[in-house]
Amino acid sequence: MAGGAASGGSSAADTYAGARNWLLMPSWVVLIVFVLAPVCMMLIYSFLTKEFRGGVIWEFSLKAYDQFFCDRGLFGDEPCAIEWTYITIFWRSIWQAGAATILSLIIGFPTAYFIATRPERTRAMWVFLITIPYWVNLLIRTVSMKFLLRDQGPLNDFLISIGLIDSPLHIINTNLAVQLGLFYSYLPFMVLPIYASVERYNFALSEAAADLYATKWTTLRRILLPAVKPGVIAGCILVFVPSLGAFLAPDLLGGAKNFMIGSLIEEQFKGNAGNWPFGAAASMILLTMVLIILLIFARQQRKAEATS
Amino acid sequence: MSAKTDVKTYSGFKFMTLLCLVILYAPLIVVTVYSFNASKSITVWEGLSLRWYADVFVGPESGKFKQAAINSFVIAIVAATISTTIATLAATAIVRGGKFRLRTASLGLISLPLMVPEIVTAVALLIFYNSIGFDRGLLTILVAHIAFCIPFAYLPIQARMQGIEDTYEQAAMDLYATKAQAFRRVLLPLMMPGIISGFLLAFIVSLDDFIITNFVKGAGVETLPTAIFGSVKQGLKPNIMAISTMLLAVSIVMVTISYFVSKSDNTK
Amino acid sequence: MNDDAQIAVDVRDAVKRYGDFTALQKISLGIRDNEFFTLLGPSGCGKTTLLRMIAGFEDVTEGAIFLYGDEIATLPPHQRPVNTVFQNYALFPHMTILDNVGFGLEMRGKSKSEARARAGEMLELVQLSQFAARKPSQLSGGQQQRVALARALAPSPKVLLLDEPLSALDLKLRKAMQIELKHIQRETGITFIFVTHDQEEALTMSDRIAVMSAGRMQQLGEPKDIYERPRNMFVADFIGETNLLEVSVDAINDGRAICHLGGGHELTCNAVDEVGVGSKVHMSVRPERLFLSDQPTESESLKGTIVENIFIGTDITTIIDLNDGPNFTVRTSNSDRGNKRIFEPGAQAYVNMEAGSARLLVD
Numbered sequence: 001m002a003g004g005a006a007s008g009g010s011s012a013a014d015t016y017a018g019a020r021n022w023l024l025m026p027s028w029v030v031l032i033v034f035v036l037a038p039v040c041m042m043l044i045y046s047f048l049t050k051e052f053r054g055g056v057i058w059e060f061s062l063k064a065y066d067q068f069f070c071d072r073g074l075f076g077d078e079p080c081a082i083e084w085t086y087i088t089i090f091w092r093s094i095w096q097a098g099a100a101t102i103l104s105l106i107i108g109f110p111t112a113y114f115i116a117t118r119p120e121r122t123r124a125m126w127v128f129l130i131t132i133p134y135w136v137n138l139l140i141r142t143v144s145m146k147f148l149l150r151d152q153g154p155l156n157d158f159l160i161s162i163g164l165i166d167s168p169l170h171i172i173n174t175n176l177a178v179q180l181g182l183f184y185s186y187l188p189f190m191v192l193p194i195y196a197s198v199e200r201y202n203f204a205l206s207e208a209a210a211d212l213y214a215t216k217w218t219t220l221r222r223i224l225l226p227a228v229k230p231g232v233i234a235g236c237i238l239v240f241v242p243s244l245g246a247f248l249a250p251d252l253l254g255g256a257k258n259f260m261i262g263s264l265i266e267e268q269f270k271g272n273a274g275n276w277p278f279g280a281a282a283s284m285i286l287l288t289m290v291l292i293i294l295l296i297f298a299r300q301q302r303k304a305e306a307t308s
Numbered sequence: 309m310s311a312k313t314d315v316k317t318y319s320g321f322k323f324m325t326l327l328c329l330v331i332l333y334a335p336l337i338v339v340t341v342y343s344f345n346a347s348k349s350i351t352v353w354e355g356l357s358l359r360w361y362a363d364v365f366v367g368p369e370s371g372k373f374k375q376a377a378i379n380s381f382v383i384a385i386v387a388a389t390i391s392t393t394i395a396t397l398a399a400t401a402i403v404r405g406g407k408f409r410l411r412t413a414s415l416g417l418i419s420l421p422l423m424v425p426e427i428v429t430a431v432a433l434l435i436f437y438n439s440i441g442f443d444r445g446l447l448t449i450l451v452a453h454i455a456f457c458i459p460f461a462y463l464p465i466q467a468r469m470q471g472i473e474d475t476y477e478q479a480a481m482d483l484y485a486t487k488a489q490a491f492r493r494v495l496l497p498l499m500m501p502g503i504i505s506g507f508l509l510a511f512i513v514s515l516d517d518f519i520i521t522n523f524v525k526g527a528g529v530e531t532l533p534t535a536i537f538g539s540v541k542q543g544l545k546p547n548i549m550a551i552s553t554m555l556l557a558v559s560i561v562m563v564t565i566s567y568f569v570s571k572s573d574n575t576k
Numbered sequence: 577m578n579d580d581a582q583i584a585v586d587v588r589d590a591v592k593r594y595g596d597f598t599a600l601q602k603i604s605l606g607i608r609d610n611e612f613f614t615l616l617g618p619s620g621c622g623k624t625t626l627l628r629m630i631a632g633f634e635d636v637t638e639g640a641i642f643l644y645g646d647e648i649a650t651l652p653p654h655q656r657p658v659n660t661v662f663q664n665y666a667l668f669p670h671m672t673i674l675d676n677v678g679f680g681l682e683m684r685g686k687s688k689s690e691a692r693a694r695a696g697e698m699l700e701l702v703q704l705s706q707f708a709a710r711k712p713s714q715l716s717g718g719q720q721q722r723v724a725l726a727r728a729l730a731p732s733p734k735v736l737l738l739d740e741p742l743s744a745l746d747l748k749l750r751k752a753m754q755i756e757l758k759h760i761q762r763e764t765g766i767t768f769i770f771v772t773h774d775q776e777e778a779l780t781m782s783d784r785i786a787v788m789s790a791g792r793m794q795q796l797g798e799p800k801d802i803y804e805r806p807r808n809m810f811v812a813d814f815i816g817e818t819n820l821l822e823v824s825v826d827a828i829n830d831g832r833a834i835c836h837l838g839g840g841h842e843l844t845c846n847a848v849d850e851v852g853v854g855s856k857v858h859m860s861v862r863p864e865r866l867f868l869s870d871q872p873t874e875s876e877s878l879k880g881t882i883v884e885n886i887f888i889g890t891d892i893t894t895i896i897d898l899n900d901g902p903n904f905t906v907r908t909s910n911s912d913r914g915n916k917r918i919f920e921p922g923a924q925a926y927v928n929m930e931a932g933s934a935r936l937l938v939d
Contacts (some may be wrong), residue, residue: 014407015474015481015487016401016404016405016487017408018487019405020405022400023397023398024401024414026398027397027398028414031417031418031420031455034433035429035432035455038435038436039432039435040437041435041439047530072574102331105524107324107328107492108328109460110318110320110324111325113318113321117317128563130328131337132560133332133333135512136555136556136559137532137559140536140552143339144335144339144552146540147338147350147544147549150334150544153351154338154342162502184332187328187332203315207315209315219315227511241425242426245428247426247427247519248518261427269431269523276435283428290428299544306309312925473664475666476668478653478666480679481652482653482654483680483727483731484684484731489683493679494668498669498670511885
């Protein structure tokens with residue numbers, strides 16, 4: 001654009017600058033009142049005293065966090081020893097989410113790459129194919145998975161009928177079932193950002209590497225992967241973060257032994273047996289973990305942008 | 309082909325892609341097929357039948373599912389409409405409001421529901437409603453859905469709007485249109501594909517939601533996901549598969565509409 | 577220079593700042609009624625900013641803009657009776673060609689049928705009637721350009737603003753449109769303010785040109801004036817090709833300056849008021865005002881060695897190195913090659929010019 005430098009000072013379009021407070025007002029009101037304020041209220045609740053029939057007594061207490069981290073013996077009067085029950089559940093959640101993320105990456109990266117290297121007119125169709133399942137109700141997808149993986153389900157029937165196994169595999173109610181469920185829930189989130197960065201990748205760089213005697217796999221590792229790293233990281237975050245707090249997959253596919261954060265929190269608010277301050281504290285700990293991950297991610301992306 | 313000279317092609321990637329598609333589609337196809345099973349048992353195949361579809365509409369649980377479906381669709385339509393309207397206004401301010409101090413804060417606020425894990429939002433809303441004494445029921449679900457649907461409606465609208473040069477509004481105003489007229493006659497029609505995508509996404513997300521709804525719904529109020537979940541907890545039954553298949557069909561209709569909306573262009 | 581009634585757009589001491597950056601520094605100019613006026617300059621010089629200030633898309637930091645005597649700088653764009661042809665046309669992609677052209681009239685309160693009727697007439701003017709029902713994306717670049725013109729002219733604006741409207745067209749189409757635009761301007765009698773970075777385009781079309789650089793107006797005048805009598809280095813260098821040489825002024829008498837070129841060469845230049853004796857300044861002489869010979873002529877002659885000849889179609893460009901002095905570029909028209917000798921590289925020759933061809937410049 002001629003005169004571009006001169007008008008560069010107003011590069012952001014500002015046609016409706018005059019009305020912007022009015023335009024923003026509804027979103028601010030709704031999101032502050034119904035997202036931000038509730039999260040703050042939850043923080044407050046995590047420091048209150050529990051009431052036995054669900055709910056809270058308005059009395060300051062560190063009991064919820066103490067219960068999470070400290071084992072004070074049978075009568076609750078011993079000095080603080082580390083309480084492993086909840087840390088184990090969190091650790092299991094991280095591990096399950098991590099496994100699901102790696103699984104998604106192993107399947108998702110080649111898929112994203114393959115789609116991004118299709119001729120341009122068929123690419124949209126491939127992306128469409130990958131995204132359809134995302135539009136299908138998550139509960140229904142998880143139920144379908146449960147149905148498929150059952151001991152007498154179609155997968156086992158199929159494997160037995162082709163003679164690969166003699167007796168059904170017990171997949172349901174194992175860690176593997178949960179990982180498969182999470183993987184299945186969020187796979188499109190892995191494919192799409194990687195696809196977007198591979199599509200922007202300049203393949204002349206690969207040709208240059210090949211010209212300089214790099215093998216295909218060296219080219220992949222040394223040239224392509226660094227270039228599409230932001231997309232890969234974004235994909236991993238988009239799978240890992242929702243997996244961490246997932247409820248449906250662990251609840252329907254995992255059974256009691258494979259308890260994850262989501263179920264732990266849910267239980268605190270169910271009926272009279274619940275413990276609201278403890279549920280709020282567990283939610284705060286999960287939220288803090290997620291925000292730290294997102295913060296690191298945001299910093300990384302900014303660094304990647306600065307160097308590219 | 310010329311795989312040897314083509315630096316783009318990696319052998320095995322095609323196989324992985326097909327595997328990916330099989331994994332994505334197998335459960336859905338299997339459930340669809342078994343929803344037409346004549347058998348009372350979910351394990352044995354006894355031939356084609358529509359009996360479980362009939363069961364959904366006239367069976368013993370039909371009343372419950374009908375009410376749940378009505379609740380789900382009403383909430384989804386209202387929540388998607390309101391959140392899309394709010395998102396359209398916000399996108400106009402952020403993409404066309406110049407540089408301003410609260411821009412980053414506004415963007416952060418809008419994407420907040422995407423960053424906070426769903427279960428945390430659910431807990432927070434439950435506590436919030438409880439502390440202000442808001443009786444749980446359809447309205448609490450609706451308000452929650454409006455709030456967390458905003459970012460889903462917002463993203464496609466913003467993306468679309470960023471692709472529209474501001475010279476179009478300037479041309480309209482140069483031709484004697486007021487700002488409001490320029491918005492209505494020029495900007496809004498150009499944004500329409502983004503708005504429709506945003507609406508559909510918000511609609512699906514609302515229809516899809518289980519965990520937040522489960523926390524903020526009042527006793528006895530059910531949406532389709534909570535009703536299905538309650539049923540599944542008591543064991544997989546064929547009528548659930550029939551409902552699932554119908555919801556699947558709804559999703560596919562929606563995604564097809566959104567596909568054609570994004571393809572079609574009112575500029576051709 | 578003119579009485580007020582004759583002035584269409586009067587820009588008075590207009591300043592535009594974006595934060596610390598000053599895009600326009602105190603610009604004052606009067607654009608006459610019925611004139612084809614061009615703002616010419618390299619990108620970033622502020623010409624588009626000035627145009628957008630007249631249209632109403634940029635506010636004026638300081639100063640005022642009058643349109644036929646009325647102050648307009650504070651009016652929003654939709655209340656200014658001026659219309660713009662945008663650089664990339666900005667045709668509304670979701671409307672038909674006819675609705676695009678009728679949009680302005682509709683916004684001014686005309687009924688839809690009235691607007692359509694007038695839009696139809698405008699399309700006839702630009703010979704695009706058969707495309708009325710199409711969408712902009714179905715038209716070629718040149719056709720879109722004409723639609724943009726018809727759309728901007730339809731509401732009969734008092735002044736038409738054109739922001740590099742031809743820059744997206746290929747060379748041939750651009751040349752044709754230059755002539756068509758000029759015709760339409762004459763026919764309609766509307767004042768045109770045209771922004772371009774293409775000096776040839778400006779010279780071809782304009783009644784007057786304002787040359788701009790770095791937010792300042794460098795020179796205002798008729799095309800011939802600006803080409804023949806550039807006021808400063810920027811204008812001489814930006815408009816056309818020229819030999820720009822550093823000289824020191826030895827003496828001035830009667831409007832003629834005796835200048836020292838270095839290497840013992842002397843030359844008589846046209847003096848300007850701002851440059852006095854003893855100053856080191858630049859002088860400019862157009863390559864086509866020079867000719868080569870093997871003997872000195874009665875006018876200004878400087879001896880040198882031919883460096884190379886470059887064939888560029890209509891002309892031949894010769895570079896000659898004055899012994900111990902600067903280089904000159906000489907342009908010889910291909911058509912009168914018959915009467916003029918082509919010197920081979922290495923040959924000794926004289927560069928000649930008629931008195932008054934070289935001009936001293938203000939820096």
